[in-house]
Amino acid sequence: MSADPLHALASAGKGESTRGLLRVIILALIAGASIASRLFSVIRFESIIHEFDPWFNFRATKYLVANGFYNFWDWFDDRTWHPLGRVTGGTLYPGLMVTSGAIYHALRTLTIPVDIRNICVLLAPAFSGLTAIAAYLLTNEMTPSSSAGLLAALFMGIAPGYISRSVAGSYDNEAIAIFLLVFTFYLWIKALKQGSMLWGALCALFYGYMVASWGGYAFITCLLPLHSFVLICMGRYSTRLYVAYTTWYALGTLASMQIPFVGFLPVKTSEHMPALGIFGFLQLLAFLDYVRSAIPSRQFQTFLWLFAGGTFGIGLLGLVIATSAGVIAPWSGRFYSLWDTGYAKIHIPIIASVSEHQPTAWPAFFFDLNMLIWLFPVGVYLCFQQLADEHVFIVVYALFGSYFAGVMVRLMLTLTPVVCVAAAIAVSTLLDTYLSTKSPKPEESQAAEAAEGKKGKSGLKSTSKPVVGIYSIWGRSMMVSALAVYLLLFVLHCTWVTSNAYSSPSVVLASRLPDGSQHIIDDYREAYQWLRQNTREDAKIMSWWDYGYQIGGMADRPTLVDNNTWNNTHIATVGKAMSSSEEVSYPIMRQHEVDYVLVVFGGLLGYSGDDINKFLWMVRIAEGIWPDEVSERSFFTPRGEYRVDGEATETMKNSLMYKMSYYNYNTLFPPGKAVDRVRGVHLPDVGPTLSTMEEAFTSENWIIRIYKVKDLDNLGRDHMSAAAFDRGQKKKKATKKRGPRLLRVE
Amino acid sequence: MAPKQRNAAAAAAAAARSASPAAAPARTPATTTTPIPNTTTTTTTTTTTPVIPASLKANAAGVVGSGSGGAQTWDRIAQNLVAHYTATTPQRTKLLDAFLAFLVAVGGLQFAYCVLAGNYPFNAFLSGFSATVGQFVLTASLRIQTTEANKGDFPAVSPERAFADYVVCSLILHFFCVNFIN
Numbered sequence: 001m002s003a004d005p006l007h008a009l010a011s012a013g014k015g016e017s018t019r020g021l022l023r024v025i026i027l028a029l030i031a032g033a034s035i036a037s038r039l040f041s042v043i044r045f046e047s048i049i050h051e052f053d054p055w056f057n058f059r060a061t062k063y064l065v066a067n068g069f070y071n072f073w074d075w076f077d078d079r080t081w082h083p084l085g086r087v088t089g090g091t092l093y094p095g096l097m098v099t100s101g102a103i104y105h106a107l108r109t110l111t112i113p114v115d116i117r118n119i120c121v122l123l124a125p126a127f128s129g130l131t132a133i134a135a136y137l138l139t140n141e142m143t144p145s146s147s148a149g150l151l152a153a154l155f156m157g158i159a160p161g162y163i164s165r166s167v168a169g170s171y172d173n174e175a176i177a178i179f180l181l182v183f184t185f186y187l188w189i190k191a192l193k194q195g196s197m198l199w200g201a202l203c204a205l206f207y208g209y210m211v212a213s214w215g216g217y218a219f220i221t222c223l224l225p226l227h228s229f230v231l232i233c234m235g236r237y238s239t240r241l242y243v244a245y246t247t248w249y250a251l252g253t254l255a256s257m258q259i260p261f262v263g264f265l266p267v268k269t270s271e272h273m274p275a276l277g278i279f280g281f282l283q284l285l286a287f288l289d290y291v292r293s294a295i296p297s298r299q300f301q302t303f304l305w306l307f308a309g310g311t312f313g314i315g316l317l318g319l320v321i322a323t324s325a326g327v328i329a330p331w332s333g334r335f336y337s338l339w340d341t342g343y344a345k346i347h348i349p350i351i352a353s354v355s356e357h358q359p360t361a362w363p364a365f366f367f368d369l370n371m372l373i374w375l376f377p378v379g380v381y382l383c384f385q386q387l388a389d390e391h392v393f394i395v396v397y398a399l400f401g402s403y404f405a406g407v408m409v410r411l412m413l414t415l416t417p418v419v420c421v422a423a424a425i426a427v428s429t430l431l432d433t434y435l436s437t438k439s440p441k442p443e444e445s446q447a448a449e450a451a452e453g454k455k456g457k458s459g460l461k462s463t464s465k466p467v468v469g470i471y472s473i474w475g476r477s478m479m480v481s482a483l484a485v486y487l488l489l490f491v492l493h494c495t496w497v498t499s500n501a502y503s504s505p506s507v508v509l510a511s512r513l514p515d516g517s518q519h520i521i522d523d524y525r526e527a528y529q530w531l532r533q534n535t536r537e538d539a540k541i542m543s544w545w546d547y548g549y550q551i552g553g554m555a556d557r558p559t560l561v562d563n564n565t566w567n568n569t570h571i572a573t574v575g576k577a578m579s580s581s582e583e584v585s586y587p588i589m590r591q592h593e594v595d596y597v598l599v600v601f602g603g604l605l606g607y608s609g610d611d612i613n614k615f616l617w618m619v620r621i622a623e624g625i626w627p628d629e630v631s632e633r634s635f636f637t638p639r640g641e642y643r644v645d646g647e648a649t650e651t652m653k654n655s656l657m658y659k660m661s662y663y664n665y666n667t668l669f670p671p672g673k674a675v676d677r678v679r680g681v682h683l684p685d686v687g688p689t690l691s692t693m694e695e696a697f698t699s700e701n702w703i704i705r706i707y708k709v710k711d712l713d714n715l716g717r718d719h720m721s722a723a724a725f726d727r728g729q730k731k732k733k734a735t736k737k738r739g740p741r742l743l744r745v746e
Numbered sequence: 747m748a749p750k751q752r753n754a755a756a757a758a759a760a761a762a763r764s765a766s767p768a769a770a771p772a773r774t775p776a777t778t779t780t781p782i783p784n785t786t787t788t789t790t791t792t793t794t795t796p797v798i799p800a801s802l803k804a805n806a807a808g809v810v811g812s813g814s815g816g817a818q819t820w821d822r823i824a825q826n827l828v829a830h831y832t833a834t835t836p837q838r839t840k841l842l843d844a845f846l847a848f849l850v851a852v853g854g855l856q857f858a859y860c861v862l863a864g865n866y867p868f869n870a871f872l873s874g875f876s877a878t879v880g881q882f883v884l885t886a887s888l889r890i891q892t893t894e895a896n897k898g899d900f901p902a903v904s905p906e907r908a909f910a911d912y913v914v915c916s917l918i919l920h921f922f923c924v925n926f927i928n
Contacts, residue, residue, distance in 0.1 A: 194900070194902045194903065195891070195899060195900045195902075195903060196900075196902060196903055196907075196911060197884065197887050197888075197891075197908070197911035197912060197914075197915045198910075198911040198914060198915070200915075201911075201914065201915045201918055204918075205918070238899060239890045239891075239896050239899045239900075240899055240900065242886075242887070242890065243887040243890060243891065246883040246886070246887065247883065247884065247887060247915060249883075250876065250879060250880035250883045250884070250919065251880065251915065251918055251919055251922070253876065254873075254876055254880065254919065254922040254923065254926065255922055257872065257922075257926060258922060258925060258926060264868065264872070267872065283883075286886065286890070291827065293895070294826065294827050294830035294831065295823055295826040295827060295830065296826070299819065299822065299823050299826065302819055302823075303823055
């Protein structure tokens with residue numbers, strides 16, 4: 001035996017226990033890899049919370065850890081939405097904060113002192129490891145080949161579509177929600193296959209956890225009934241389906257109603273009605289099933305028609321009446337925008353203004369999923385070939401998920417799991433086909449053929465069975481190595497995307513100096529730190545809602561509006577203050593007790609995500625509430641251009657936002673050379689003047705500019721004339737105002 | 747087959763005894779006697795089946811929804827159903843059915859109250875109503891899983907496990923209800 005070590009190696013993988021051990025090791029490695037690939041941002045920058053929403057979650061978590069669960073539950077936050085406040089405990093999804101709070105306390109009892117910030121930063125990577133394992137479990141339910149499960153775990157671990165929301169520091173609801181989504185689906189398939197109440201109850205519990213964590217739970221609420229409905233339509237109603245679905249629905253709905261933010265929604269809104277409808281429908285079906293076993297089929301037919309027709313009619317009538325009477329709320333705007341992508345733009349600018357609610361551009365699919373996107377249909381096709389109940393689930397999920405991922409960018413996240421599962425099935429089928437070392441001996445098949453031929457009669461060539469398949473070593477190794485190259489390229493692509501596109505904290509910006517070294521632009525934190533140190537504890541900061549959470553989290557100052565966007569009118573008020581002239585906006589700011597106004601300006605650095613570029617949304621949202629005071633059209637030149645240079649419209653030049661952005665900006669440049677690097681235009685020589693507020697702080701690269709709102713004038717003048725007086729301009733109308741002199745005739 | 751079935755029945759009865767001690771002793775002899783009428787009624791139904799299609803055909807040939815004919819078929823259907831039910835249902839399944847009927851009655855009562863008297867403590871109504879609905883569904887699942895005819899559907903679920911699942915799920919359900927009731 002020349003190949004002794006080789007044989008030993010080959011036989012080592014054959015025992016069942018060895019395989020089990022290998023699987024565990026491989027899964028652990030995959031989980032480790034998925035965690036490691038999310039740490040770019042921590043290594044490049046630091047352990048910091050990213051973006052916008054995570055800052056609120058972080059702040060809420062700190063509150064939870066400091067004040068305990070019950071105070072958190074009843075938390076009324078008077079430092080946001082000034083002067084309204086926000087019932088924070090009742091209007092958030094507490095799953096994320098409670099999870100990290102529990103981890104924090106668990107580590108504390110184990111005497112491992114960890115800062116809550118580090119737990120929050122590393123929560124998403126840790127859960128991505130769990131997601132990989134959940135994907136493994138889910139795929140194992142689909143196919144007997146365990147290599148498919150491992151591949152699915154690998155894909156899930158490093159697919160950029162999921163990494164985009166789960167890098168270290170991205171402390172958002174999606175961080176744990178995707179794990180819960182995949183795991184709930186796994187439990188559902190398990191419950192459906194076994195018809196067990198216990199699995200159904202587990203599914204309901206994880207569904208409840210999902211509801212507590214993310215608004216995207218509606219995806220499950222709609223997908224599971226849809227799957228059941230498709231199964232029923234295919235004539236696959238079974239008692240197992242009844243047990244699994246009804247247990248899930250009865251327990252899951254109750255579990256979801258425990259969350260104050262969800263409350264009565266599951267029985268009141270239309271989004272939850274399909275689940276209820278299927279629930280009722282299954283009761284009827286179970287009854288009919290029983291009746292069918294009890295009476296002869298001819299009688300059953302008449303019974304069925306009368307009974308089913310009657311019930312359906314009554315149910316539909318009830319639904320229509322309930323909806324029109326307002327018992328069941330009609331579909332919410334966010335859902336309308338899922339059917340009609342133009343809906344939000346016309347009716348609800350606040351939803352359309354969020355960039356992640358935009359429809360997906362097609363390159364995004366390839367960017368986020370790379371080769372998985374073309375393996376995806378193959379996997380779905382393979383599911384069609386077997387088409388047991390669980391394969392129907394994959395097919396339904398694939399259709400549903402693809403549609404929604406096409407409508408809204410951020411729903412790419414819900415598509416990613418099914419793409420990973422389907423692609424893993426495809427790849428593993430390919431690998432299993434080409435890696436199997438078995439090859440039928442041609443002599444054997446000929447012998448079999450001969451035996452058959454003797455029994456039968458003809459020697460027709462078409463009836464003889466040739467040995468079909470690829471058995472040459474060359475063909476196999478070609479195919480396998482090609483696949484291996486694809487897989488390696490996939491890993492490269494994922495790493496590249498993660499490192500370049502998804503690992504920026506967006507609070508801290510990085511750029512390259514001409515010599516290639518990294519330059520950190522830290523204006524946000526500089527400005528927030530200034531606010532924290534130089535303003536009163538309760539100084540109200542007005543800014544566009546994007547920065548509300550960050551101001552609350554980093555500067556710890558009350559804000560007028562934030563990313564929660566629960567009150568459109570309040571946001572429109574801020575939009576109106578920003579887009580009107582000083583005379584109009586000063587009273588608004590006084591009414592809201594605004595002390596400082598914060599704007600983001602990228603003109604000096606070429607930072608395109610600044611307020612002037614978001615300005616039109618402010619105008620639109622304000623116009624939605626005050627159509628006769630703010631008009632979007634007046635911000636465009638007569639030729640329909642949105643300009644900020646000398647050609648800008650008067651309304652634009654007088655708007656508070658424009659003035660605050662460009663105030664004193666031309667002093668940076670030699671006369672006549674002032675240039676805005678984002679818009680790429682030359683600015684007029686004379687900059688705007690501000691009279692109701694004064695510049696308080698401007699960060700190093702001018703990204704953040706903070707203005708202090710002036711108090712009322714000491715002499716009772718209005719601010720325009722006071723400022724004019726300070727500039728040394730003479731009051732022109734002073735004499736006219738005095739009126740005609742009266743002669744005293746006493 | 748028969749001793750095994752009796753074992754299962756005894757185990758389930760032992761489990762159920764804590765719930766209803768009065769009904770238990772009367773039931774054990776009943777389960778042993780059921781097989782005898784079972785065979786007889788199934789034969790009678792098979793003998794009557796050729797007759798029914800004839801009457802149905804007559805109905806179909808005439809006006810489909812005509813009053814008297816429809817009522818006649820409904821009578822037949824109801825009679826058949828009742829006969830089938832009394833013949834083939836074991837005693838402890840009947841107990842479950844009684845519980846189901848009770849739950850339907852309670853749920854209907856709650857719903858009627860909600861419609862007539864208003865739903866003011868909506869939390870309380872919802873948790874009460876969903877407790878009955880959830881318990882109904884769980885009990886129906888238990889009934890399905892313990893029925894002999896459905897054995898093939900549930901290879902992984904033995905009657906004992908079904909009962910254990912039932913207890914666990916009921917506990918979860920009532921925990922949520924109590925928590926939600928305010």
